[in-house]
Amino acid sequence: MTEKTLGGHAEIQVRGLHKSFGDNEVLKGIDLEIGRGEVVCVIGPSGSGKSTLLRCVNLLEEPTKGQVFVGGTELTDPDVDIDAVRRRIGMVFQQFNLFPHLTVTENLTLPQRRVLRRGKAEAARVAAENLERVGLAEKADAYPSSLSGGQQQRVAIARSLSMGPEVMLFDEPTSALDPELVGDVLAVMRRLAEEGMTMMVVTHEMTFAREVADRVVFMDGGVIVEDGAPARVIGAPRHERTRHFLSRLLDPAMAEVEEETSDQVGRSD
């Protein structure tokens, strides 16, 4: 077969991806492959293009140039049925984006019924299963506004899972949460990874990346700077940019001092 299908088992493949907003080029040629069952965390400073990359993978952002394949289908093919492909790609947003006019159960059943044309009983069964999976069975009849941020995000994950996706994309899933609510969401994601879900996660949670990810991708300035095992990228980064980013993230106060000293001393080596 041609370019349209991939021989290998790459679940997600991105080739030569560019994305510009007006004159502002956010992605400057990204190549990335994620195998089936692989968990990849994308890290990097804000404005590095990591969220844009993730949003290009399900075409919420239209790439300016390049190709995106998911499960062997080219999303960037203008003739592709994008709605059909998106059913196989779950997406979890920073702001949860639950439907506020629907109960938790309805949030899970409406997409199944309208998009997958599942029957009432089956949709309800799948919804109950997935609520159980994220530990929120008792909130089935609640409205999103009565839930905490962490609970809302777990419902959002359950909503995506109810569609039976082959791939899950997470766009900073814990960034809008109070610190004490982050753990529950990460626990759900960790379990999902253990069950073999293919996951691409844009995150600032370094502990999660180190413990759960198979690979960590560090992005800066619209390009992939480093890509490798978490122990390598986070534990022993090769590039100055990665080191700098990690030191700021782990100890923001120290980074300033380091920067100053390296400015004075660092030039000599």
Added chain:
Amino acid sequence: MADTDAVVRPRKKGLTRRQKRSLSRGAQYVVFVAAVIAFAVSADWGRLKNQFAQADIAEQMFPDVITLALKNTVLYTLSGFAVGLVLGMVIALMRLSSVGPYRWFAGVYIEIFRGLPALLIFIFIGVAVPLAFPGTEIVGGTYGKVALALGLVAAAYMAETIRAGIQAVPKGQMEAARSLGFSPARAMVSIIIPQAFRIILPPLTNELVLLFKDSSLVLFLGVTLEERELSKFGRDLASTTANSTPILVAGLCYLLVTIPLGFVVRRMEAKAQEAVK
């Protein structure tokens, strides 16, 4: 009091700020009461009562003013509202469309029908349409004509309200729906529009009140006895009895509906305000 003031800061000449404020308020009350008294004294209450408050004429209006006139007013209003809502929704979606000519058409429609007096639309529907398309009848006779005329006007206002409502739904809602595999149209119908309507329920109800009053323009269409609404009914009876009491009664019937509706709108707005907090 002024003595303690003087200790803190140097005493100014004339009145303190508080004294000035209470003086100004007192003056406003005096002017207002004087105006009311002047009006009450100069009006000829006897003649006014004769002309507007004849109990026997008022009595003679019942029950028709309710069972016929008010009923028709409500009927005209609701049918016009229904036409306006459907048409307004279509125009709003065209205004938000990615297809240029749709946006352009919707924009022109809104400008025209917001810019013309409703009365002209009524005359246009009543006179121009039968002339332009001889032999064709607007479905539903007078009721159809009124629904169409009111609907055409209401649609322009409602389209802008609905558009604003749709745009007030956070962008993430559409993104979430699309990433679940909803097509744009299905996402609009299942996810966006239900939320938009919650936002625009108060302004839409306000539009209903406006239409309720505009239905009086039926006066200019030429209607049968059974098709008369409050204004026409009141005016007809006023001319046969040579007395204005029917106008007053008709007016009270309007208020009977518009005041409670206004109350409902304010309640909804207050509730929406609370939800935002």
